[in-house]
Amino acid sequence: MALNSWPGLIAVILAVISFYLTTYAVIALNVGWRFGYWLVSATFGALMVLLSIFWIINPVGPRGDEPRWTPLAASSDRISQAAFGEQTFTTPSQYPSGPWQPPTGVLIEQADAFASAVATCISTDPEGLPEVEREPCAAAQELMPADEDIPVLEGAAVAVTPEVTDVRFTEEGGATVGQATVNPITRDPRIADDPEEGEALGESFRLLMIFNKGSLRLPAYGSLVVFLVYAGFHLYGLHRAEQRKLSPMTV
Secondary structure (H helix, E strand, O other), rough: OOOOHHHHHHHHHHHHHHHHHHHHHHHHHHOOHHHHHHHHHHHHHHHHHHHHHHHHHOOOOOOOOOOOOEEEEEEEEOOOOOEEOOEOOHHHHHHOOOEEEEEOOHHHHHHHHHHHHHHHHHOOOOHOOHHHHHHHHHHHHOOOHHHHOOOEOOEEEEEOOEEEEEEEEEEOOOOEEEEEEEEEEEEOOOOOOOOOOOOOOOOOOEEEEEEOOOOOOOHHHHHHHHHHHHHHHHHHHHHHHHHHHHOOOOO
């Protein structure tokens, strides 16, 4: 639930009342309203510091942008170069040779994520994608078979699958770049002699992507900084309040 919606805002207000203000009221009735504030706030700050550390170690709390493959370009032929922000990549023209290597080690897992990103790019309406992905994904979708080229059986068009082959990765300018050949095929047994191999329904093309590491733990680090300051301030305030409370000069 987002804070920009009424249910989300009400949920946050109820949480503050339930977990903070009620605790403050109970403690303040025993130690006084001013001392109770410093005590509850210092405890709350320490708790949030611990939670922030937990969120950093285990990303189950507030999350930033997920790591993802971002499409850069699609072409039926060789991709000469591509740009992402202010960075220009020249290695795409050397695919599949040169510095491009098949996935090994940790990149084997990235190969599956890459294939999933290809399927999303091709199957999603460009208007529903992030702005930076709309142009390359629209270009990739135009390279898929046109509706009139897809066989229609029993009143319905057969399913077209973008088969991803020859996935290769390289490093350029500190960024991980991936490129693959996409083959539009159908595995419908009424058309394909071998459903596992599939039947080609169009020309293959190439799709280039860059790996965006995201900022998954950035909100957790921000929370840690904020609540370290918050807890430190209130621990100091609690210390001063306790000294005044124990001072023989206090009236």
